[in-house]
Structure formats: C-alpha cells, structure tokens
Amino acid sequence: MIPCKGIGINDYIAIGRAKVIVNHTDDDYPVKADNPKKEIERLHKAQEVAKTELQKLHDKTLETVGPDDALIFEMHQMMLDDVEFTEMIENEINNNSSSAEHAVIVARDNFSSMLLALNDDYMSQRADDVKDISGRLLDCLSNADSKAEGEEESDVPLIICAEDLLPSQVVSMDLDSVKAIALGKGSKNSHASILANSFGFASVVNLGDVFTNAAVNGCVVIVDGKKGEVVINPDKETLLEAKQLEIAQKKHLAHLQELKGQKAITKDGKEVELAANIGGPEDIPGVIENDADGIGLFRSEFIYLGVDDYPTEEEQFVIYKNVLEKMEGKRVVVRTLDIGSDKSADYFKLDEEENPALGLRAIRLCFSRDGLLGTQLRALFRASVYGRLAIMFPMIANVWEVERLIEICNQVKADLKSEGVKYDDNVEIGIMIETPAAALISDQLAPLVDFFSVGTNDLTQYTLACDRQNPNLIPFCDTHHDAVLSLIERAANAAHENDAWIGICGELANDSALTEQFLRMGIDELSMASSHILKIKDIVLNIDLSKKEKPTTTEIIVDDVLKK
Ligand code: PEP
Numbered sequence: 154m155i156p157c158k159g160i161g162i163n164d165y166i167a168i169g170r171a172k173v174i175v176n177h178t179d180d181d182y183p184v185k186a187d188n189p190k191k192e193i194e195r196l197h198k199a200q201e202v203a204k205t206e207l208q209k210l211h212d213k214t215l216e217t218v219g220p221d222d223a224l225i226f227e228m229h230q231m232m233l234d235d236v237e238f239t240e241m242i243e244n245e246i247n248n249n250s251s252s253a254e255h256a257v258i259v260a261r262d263n264f265s266s267m268l269l270a271l272n273d274d275y276m277s278q279r280a281d282d283v284k285d286i287s288g289r290l291l292d293c294l295s296n297a298d299s300k301a302e303g304e305e306e307s308d309v310p311l312i313i314c315a316e317d318l319l320p321s322q323v324v325s326m327d328l329d330s331v332k333a334i335a336l337g338k339g340s341k342n343s344h345a346s347i348l349a350n351s352f353g354f355a356s357v358v359n360l361g362d363v364f365t366n367a368a369v370n371g372c373v374v375i376v377d378g379k380k381g382e383v384v385i386n387p388d389k390e391t392l393l394e395a396k397q398l399e400i401a402q403k404k405h406l407a408h409l410q411e412l413k414g415q416k417a418i419t420k421d422g423k424e425v426e427l428a429a430n431i432g433g434p435e436d437i438p439g440v441i442e443n444d445a446d447g448i449g450l451f452r453s454e455f456i457y458l459g460v461d462d463y464p465t466e467e468e469q470f471v472i473y474k475n476v477l478e479k480m481e482g483k484r485v486v487v488r489t490l491d492i493g494s495d496k497s498a499d500y501f502k503l504d505e506e507e508n509p510a511l512g513l514r515a516i517r518l519c520f521s522r523d524g525l526l527g528t529q530l531r532a533l534f535r536a537s538v539y540g541r542l543a544i545m546f547p548m549i550a551n552v553w554e555v556e557r558l559i560e561i562c563n564q565v566k567a568d569l570k571s572e573g574v575k576y577d578d579n580v581e582i583g584i585m586i587e588t589p590a591a592a593l594i595s596d597q598l599a600p601l602v603d604f605f606s607v608g609t610n611d612l613t614q615y616t617l618a619c620d621r622q623n624p625n626l627i628p629f630c631d632t633h634h635d636a637v638l639s640l641i642e643r644a645a646n647a648a649h650e651n652d653a654w655i656g657i658c659g660e661l662a663n664d665s666a667l668t669e670q671f672l673r674m675g676i677d678e679l680s681m682a683s684s685h686i687l688k689i690k691d692i693v694l695n696i697d698l699s700k701k702e703k704p705t706t707t708e709i710i711v712d713d714v715l716k717k
C-alpha cells in the first residue's frame with residue numbers, strides 16, 4: 154500500500170484502476186523494430202482501437218452538441234482507413250525495419266507536408282487532421298503495450314494518472330468510465346483542475362512523479378479529494394473504509410437530487426441565483442441535469458483553444474445560438490475570450506512573455522489585434538435574439554477599458570443595424586472583477602455596467618501575489634484571506650449602490666464555508682461547475698440570515714481570553 158499526499162480539488166472519493174497517461178514527444182518512441190510482421194499487426198490493432206475511441210467520441214458529441222460537431226470524428230475514422238496513408242506506414246515498417254510508432258511519425262510528416270504543399274486552405278486543414286489521427290494512433294500503440302490486465306472491461310472505473318493534463322485532454326475523457334484524476338503536477342486553480350472538477354471527477358493534484366510510472370497502470374487506486382490523498386494498492390481495511398465513504402457519498406448525492414426543482418432561498422427568504430460555469434455546448438446536459446438557474450460564466454476561449462485557426466463569426470454564432478436555445482430563456486453570461494497566460498493556441502502566435510499572467514492577455518490582447526473582439530461580438534449580438542444573453546469582459550483594471558469596450562459594442566450594434574441584422578438591444582454588459590484594481594475602483598466601474606462577476610481565481614492570485622499555477626505557493630495562498638474577501642465586499646457594495654447585480658464565478662463560489670458570508674455581503678449570484686450546484690443549494694436552504702452571524706475563530710478566541 155502506497156499513500157501519497159497531494160492537493161485535493163474537491164470532496165469526492167473514488168476507487169478504481171489506474172490508467173497512466175504519458176504525454177510523449179517523437180523522441181520517446183523506438184525507431185527500429187526487428188519483426189515487421191509484428192509491427193504491422195500492432196499497427197492494425199491500434200487502428201481498430203483508435204476507430205472505436207473515435208466512434209465513442211462521435212456518439213457523445215452527437216448526443217450533447219449536434220451532428221455538425223460530431224462529423225469531424227466520422228471523418229477521422231475514415232482517414233484511419235485511408236489506403237494511401239496506411240500503405241505509407243506499412244512501407245516504412247517493411248522497407249526500413251521501423252517500429253510501428255516511428256513509421257506513423259514518418260508517414261504523418263510526409264503525408265501532411267504533401268497536403269500542405271498543395272497550398273489550399275481545405276488541404277491544410279486535412280494536414281492538421283493527419284497530425285491529429287497520428288497522435289491518436291501513437292497513443293493507442295503505447296497504451297496497448299502498457300495496458301493492464303482487465304483494463305479493457307468497460308465497467309471498471311478508471312483513475313487517470315498523469316504528470317499533467319491539457320484542458321483538451323480532460324474534455325475528451327469518457328465520462329462513463331473515468332471517475333477520478335491523480336496528477337503529479339498541477340494546482341487547485343489550474344484549468345485542468347477546474348475542468349476535472351466540473352466533470353465531478355474526484356481529483357488530487359501535485360502528487361509528485363509516482364503516478365507517471367507505468368508500473369502503476371492497472372493498480373487499484375483510491376483518490377480521496379477531501380483528504381488530498383491517493384492510495385495505490387490499498388490494504389483491505391483502507392479499501393473497505395474508502396468503500397464506506399463512497400457509499401455515504403452516493404447517499405448524500407441522492408439527497409441532493411431531491412433538491413432539484415427547488416429555488417435556492419435561505420430560511421429567511423433571500424434568494425440567490427445558482428448558475429453554472431461552462432466551456433462549451435457539450436457542458437449543457439450537466440447544466441440542465443444539475444438544475445442551474447442559468448450560465449454565469451461561459452469561458453468562450455475554449456472555442457478558440459480546441460481548433461487550429463481563428464473560429465469564424467459564423468462558427469461562433471452557431472455555438473452561441475445553440476447554447477442560448479438550449480438554455481430556453483435562462484440568462485447565459487458569455488465571457489469574451491480570455492486567451493493568454495496559461496491558455497494559449499499556436500495560431501495566436503503570442504510573444505514569449507516573462508510574466509504571462511501579468512501580460513498581454515484577455516481584453517488587452519483583443520485591443521492589440523484588429524478584428525479579434527469585433528468578430529466575437531458580432532457573433533454574440535447576432536445570437537442574442539435566440540435567448541437571454543449577457544456579455545462579460547475579463548481582466549479589467551481601468552475605467553477607460555470599459556468605456557472603450559462599450560464603444561466597440563455600440564459600433565458592432567450600429568453595423569448590424571445598418572446591415573438589417575437583428576439583435577437584442579437589452580443584452581446586459583458586465584465585467585469581471587479579477588484584478589485588485591477593478592475591485593478598488595468598483596465605484597467608478599459600476600455605473601458603466603449592468604453587472605459584476607468576481608473571478609476569485611485571478612483576484613486571489615493578483616491580490617496575494619501567488620501564481621495560481623504554482624503548487625509551491627499553497628502555504629502562502631489563503632483563499633479565505635481577508636484582503637480578498639474585503640475586495641469582494643467592496644465590489645458588492647459598489648454594485649448595489651449603482652443598481653448593478655454582482656455574482657462570483659471563480660472557484661470560491663463553490664466553497665461552502667463561504668456561502669453564508671457571501672450572502673451576507675449581498676452577492677446575487679454564485680456560478681460554479683454544475684456538479685457543485687446542488688451541494689451549494691443544500692447549504693443555502695439551511696442558512697438563516699436573520700440570525701446573528703456565526704463568530705469567526707478569532708472572535709471566539711478573543712471572547713475566551715476576555716472571559717478568563
Ligand atoms: C477567475 O479568474 O476566477 C475566473 C473565473 O476566470 P478564469 O479561471 O477562467 O481565469
């Protein structure tokens with residue numbers, strides 16, 4: 154039994170078998186192999202596994218997003234069967250005694266260069282598809298070798314173990330089989346953690362390198378998010394204890410299910426809106442399933458991250474329309490793209506920065522790139538007639554930024570009007586309060602907007618000068634720090650004095666220890682990963698704001714000292 158300490162991302166516990174994911178570079182694969190026949194057999198087996206994976210992704214996307222988005226997986230399946238591509242790989246194996254992996258790399262490079270040389274937009278996109286399916290084949294080839302016995306059984310819950318994961322890797326996980334995530338690196342507020350949390354995976358990060366070891370593959374593992382602990386090959390007693398907790402967790406989750414349909418109202422009648430954070434239309438089933446009052450944060454940058462080139466106005470319009478229609482009149486807050494820092498896509502060709510979190514990110518990048526924001530805003534305003542849209546701008550620190558953003562919105566609306574394109578003139582405009590500057594000048598910002606939403610992940614990082622990605626800073630990063638909480642309270646007061654509403658959409662929104670304090674500040678909306686909504690509703694229903702606030706720990710100590 155090997156217990157490992159890390160950082161728990163949520164309170165969930167899960168038991169399953171480890172599946173180790175190693176992010177390889179080309180140099181990690183063997184170049185030569187001495188049995189071409191065996192390599193070709195390995196190749197064919199990997200092609201079959203890849204096609205099955207793609208079929209599952211196709212079906213999931215078809216169900217959750219729609220046929221247009223599912224088409225890409227159908228196309229990738231067809232490409233895996235492409236005779237020319239397969240022959241290229243087989244020839245490389247037969248003629249040069251290459252390993253199946255090396256042959257895939259050679260064929261990938263040759264085939265994609267051939268397509269790129271045609272100098273045609275369509276063909277260069279196909280070159281990207283070739284890279285994509287080759288990556289999948291390489292994964293299947295290496296996973297086939299390290300696959301543990303029994304892992305193929307689909308009903309065995311999987312615990313994904315890796316050094317780190319890209320947000321896109323978390324997004325493409327099979328929700329039916331994956332129950333937990335154990336990462337060597339990572340921190341509570343990294344985007345991979347936020348996504349893992351939103352899928353309800355029990356998650357522990359910052360565990361060191363033990364989980365990247367292939368020997369862990371297939372081992373029984375307990376991931377305990379509450380304890381921030383992962384146990385490999387637990388003894389019988391530990392396993393039974395974990396099983397009991399898993400059963401209790403299931404019971405609690407069943408109790409939470411009964412809260413569906415009820416509004417989140419405190420015992421003394423204060424209603425708070427519980428909204429969901431999403432990364433794209435694929436998250437909508439979870440939003441509906443968890444009875445969210447709306448969407449408080451649609452991180453629209455994920456639309457830009459999953460692709461190889463800037464999404465067009467039309468492509469974005471389809472996505473926003475889809476989300477608005479599915480939310481059937483409930484408010485959907487779309488945050489304009491927040492690219493930069495830890496979220497980057499190659500085609501943006503961002504300059505290297507010494508301090509990217511303090512760099513040219515979010516609206517700062519939009520101001521420096523012609524057309525970037527305009528395209529997104531056109532798509533958003535066009536989609537606004539299909540539901541109740543609100544637009545929110547990230548990383549605000551100055552009044553002039555908000556004034557300029559409002560001018561851009563007005564210009565976009567004027568253009569649409571002159572083109573005879575319909576839009577909703579009542580779209581609410583809001584900003585994120587995620588820099589200390591924005592909180593401190595919130596009284597100047599509030600008259601300009603309809604709402605604030607506090608991004609506590611960045612607000613904490615910038616207030617406490619603690620990089621949100623750096624696990625070594627955990628002892629210094631008190632998420633309940635008075636400095637952060639008083640900035641939130643200041644923004645809440647400024648909002649209400651100016652007839653604006655205020656929400657919280659950073660991770661603190663799902664911190665049940667703060668729910669009462671946030672309600673006492675007058676926070677109107679809490680937006681979080683859908684999987685937390687019912688848990689927070691349960692807390693809200695048991696709060697009574699008419700009763701005196703519970704004393705803080707410091708007050709109890711002071712009281713005790715005075716009594717003595
Ligand atoms: C935040 O900073 O709290 C936030 C919600 O935005 P993100 O986590 O995407 O930076």
Ligand code: MG
Nearest residue numbers: 587608610611
């Ligand atoms: Mg942020």
